[in-house]
Amino acid sequence: xxxxxxxxxxxxxxxxxxxxxxxxxxxxxxxxxxxxxxxxxxxxxxxxxxxxxxxxxxxxxxxxxxxxxxxxxxxxxxxxxxxxxxxxxxxxxxxxxxxxxxxxxxxxxxxxxxxxxxxxxxxxxxxxxxxxxxxxxxxxxxxxxxxxxxxxxxxxxxxxxxxxxxxxxxxxxxxxxx
DNA sequence: GCCAACGTTGGC
DNA sequence: GCCAACGTTGGC
Numbered sequence: 001x002x003x004x005x006x007x008x009x010x011x012x013x014x015x016x017x018x019x020x021x022x023x024x025x026x027x028x029x030x031x032x033x034x035x036x037x038x039x040x041x042x043x044x045x046x047x048x049x050x051x052x053x054x055x056x057x058x059x060x061x062x063x064x065x066x067x068x069x070x071x072x073x074x075x076x077x078x079x080x081x082x083x084x085x086x087x088x089x090x091x092x093x094x095x096x097x098x099x100x101x102x103x104x105x106x107x108x109x110x111x112x113x114x115x116x117x118x119x120x121x122x123x124x125x126x127x128x129x130x131x132x133x134x135x136x137x138x139x140x141x142x143x144x145x146x147x148x149x150x151x152x153x154x155x156x157x158x159x160x161x162x163x164x165x166x167x168x169x170x171x172x173x174x175x176x177x178x
Numbered sequence: 179g180c181c182a183a184c185g186t187t188g189g190c
Numbered sequence: 191g192c193c194a195a196c197g198t199t200g201g202c
Contacts, residue, residue: 031199031200033200057185079199079200079201080199080200080201081200082202083201084200084201138201155182155183155201156182156183156184156199156200157183157184157199157200158183158184158185158198158199158200160199
């Protein structure tokens, strides 16, 4: 090992890993009932973008607020549908912000305990990227060995926002013809 | 529409 | 802090 190696190494590390290095994309699955707001509704929205609000589960909130990053990939899943399954791909737009519905007494998502100075619930904006060429029904997700660990195929799974691994992301897209 | 699986609420 | 009751989710 040459003299001065440590200093050289420190310098290269600075160059190869600058403080502003882009973050690795993460992947998620969100559930929505197509009778309420399906992937087609998202694609037809202004800018193909909508506010993802009304999440009232703390675990899902943490994924939404702290896990998601702008640009992350999102699998758009239709729940309570015939059949249920993944309909399209979306992306995370911008940063998390306080969910305004928690402060709105007229909203079904109103939370009387929530304080504007310290919001309880958070929202994100999601933008439709592409419908799957082939809808991927839940039965197909369950039959795919690579997807056995996905939250959505687990019995009794109710979380409306769940993480997806890069491998799962690629496999669902492949099954969907993207 | 049924009902299993969860999460939350509230009495104690 | 326990836990029964209740409400909701979501597959089927």
